[in-house]
Amino acid sequence: MESVKTLTVDLGERSYPIWIGQGLLSKLPAYLQTLGITSSQTLLVVTDDHVGALYLEPVLKGLQRAGFRVFSYSVPAGEQAKSLSYYEQIITYALEHKLDRQSVILALGGGVVGDLAGFVASTYMRGIPFVQLPTTLLAHDSSVGGKVAINHPLGKNMIGSFHQPLAVIYDTATLSTLPEREVACGFAEVLKHGFIWDEAFVDWLEENANPCRALQEPFLSEALYRACHIKSQVVSQDEKETGLRAILNFGHTFGHAFEALGHYRDFTHGEAVAIGMAVAAHVSEAVYGQQGLAERVTRLLSTYGLPVEWHTLPWSFEQVLEKMYTDKKVMAGRLRLVLLERMGRAVIADHVAETTLRAVWSLPFQ
Ligand code: NAD
Numbered sequence: 179m180e181s182v183k184t185l186t187v188d189l190g191e192r193s194y195p196i197w198i199g200q201g202l203l204s205k206l207p208a209y210l211q212t213l214g215i216t217s218s219q220t221l222l223v224v225t226d227d228h229v230g231a232l233y234l235e236p237v238l239k240g241l242q243r244a245g246f247r248v249f250s251y252s253v254p255a256g257e258q259a260k261s262l263s264y265y266e267q268i269i270t271y272a273l274e275h276k277l278d279r280q281s282v283i284l285a286l287g288g289g290v291v292g293d294l295a296g297f298v299a300s301t302y303m304r305g306i307p308f309v310q311l312p313t314t315l316l317a318h319d320s321s322v323g324g325k326v327a328i329n330h331p332l333g334k335n336m337i338g339s340f341h342q343p344l345a346v347i348y349d350t351a352t353l354s355t356l357p358e359r360e361v362a363c364g365f366a367e368v369l370k371h372g373f374i375w376d377e378a379f380v381d382w383l384e385e386n387a388n389p390c391r392a393l394q395e396p397f398l399s400e401a402l403y404r405a406c407h408i409k410s411q412v413v414s415q416d417e418k419e420t421g422l423r424a425i426l427n428f429g430h431t432f433g434h435a436f437e438a439l440g441h442y443r444d445f446t447h448g449e450a451v452a453i454g455m456a457v458a459a460h461v462s463e464a465v466y467g468q469q470g471l472a473e474r475v476t477r478l479l480s481t482y483g484l485p486v487e488w489h490t491l492p493w494s495f496e497q498v499l500e501k502m503y504t505d506k507k508v509m510a511g512r513l514r515l516v517l518l519e520r521m522g523r524a525v526i527a528d529h530v531a532e533t534t535l536r537a538v539w540s541l542p543f544q
Pocket residue numbers: 226227228229232255256257260287288289290291293313314315316317319320321322323324325326327335352353354355356357360363
């Protein structure tokens with residue numbers, strides 16, 4: 179018997195459910211009906227060619243059987259699909275197929291498809307509804323919270339908006355086909371949610387740490403449920419990132435610098451953020467004196483197959499620092515770091531001395 183976990187992202191009239199469980203895609207028409215979507219509304223499924231090859235056909239068939247008029251558009255897999263060019267192609271396709279203001283976009287895929295399809299939905303005819311159908315572990319992060327964007331040649335996520343989905347329908351069965359590296363990458367953000375918000379979740383992740391079990395139920399649904407719950411609580415309190423929401427960037431200021439210095443080729447986002455969290459945890463310990471915190475963070479990241487070592491990176495402290503100053507999170511020339519005051523409690527610090535950062539950077543690897 180399938181069990182479905184349910185959460186609500188609490189945003190007043192823009193509130194929406196997150197459903198997590200095995201096999202939910204096979205019940206998609208019923209979930210859409212629960213959301214009040216009827217067969218008089220045209221649907222457009224946006225996906226990529228990896229995900230599409232695996233999951234598109236049964237989704238389309240199920241929707242057609244339920245009487246929906248449904249079209250699909252598939253982009254090449256990978257970050258390059260988050261471009262103005264694919265954005266325009268999808269808009270053109272939607273116009274040609276007469277999607278109107280009542281139509282609904284379904285984003286079937288990882289964070290790339292979610293961000294791209296969500297951005298299309300946020301602007302098509304000044305905004306139409308969309309539903310997130312995440313198929314990666316990392317997408318627990320990207321599908322919740324309403325940030326949607328495409329990239330500009332001069333910067334990642336530089337063209338975007340806030341557009342909350344009608345729902346997140348998370349079929350954990352799709353995760354069984356994820357490449358191993360993508361699984362680890364997704365766990366970086368799962369662990370991040372624990373580090374910044376919920377020590378009990380960190381305890382639980384430690385107790386259940388077993389890479390072989392990472393994709394097994396009930397572990398997987400429980401981990402996703404707890405991580406989505408944290409993300410939705412943060413977003414509910416600060417939808418437009420005027421304050422609190424910035425704590426979700428724990429490890430990301432360093433991580434973005436590593437990604438950029440590696441030309442987005444050497445590391446996945448999750449790997450770069452994992453090393454970033456290791457550095458940030460050491461900085462946190464230096465600033466707030468919580469003995470053992472950094473060791474705990476790095477041990478857990480390693481257990482989930484993530485890199486934590488910055489000592490072997492081919493860049494100098496100066497190169498990393500310079501990159502960090504170009505991050506969009508820099509404000510008025512000050513580095514804003516997310517640190518852990520203690521496990522489960524993140525704070526935003528903009529007064530960390532450069533000498534502290536340099537001292538941490540030069541620490542011997544333990
Ligand atoms: P992705 O969407 O590129 O997916 C990773 C790879 O896995 C792709 O090749 C994809 O085709 C493949 N794939 C996806 N699901 C699969 C499945 N079930 N089986 C087999 N292969 C599958 O990457 P991602 O890591 O999911 O997302 C990264 C993107 O998310 C970035 O563009 C990032 O900027 C964005 N993001 C957005 C937010 C937000 O709040 N909007 C937050 C975090 C990340």
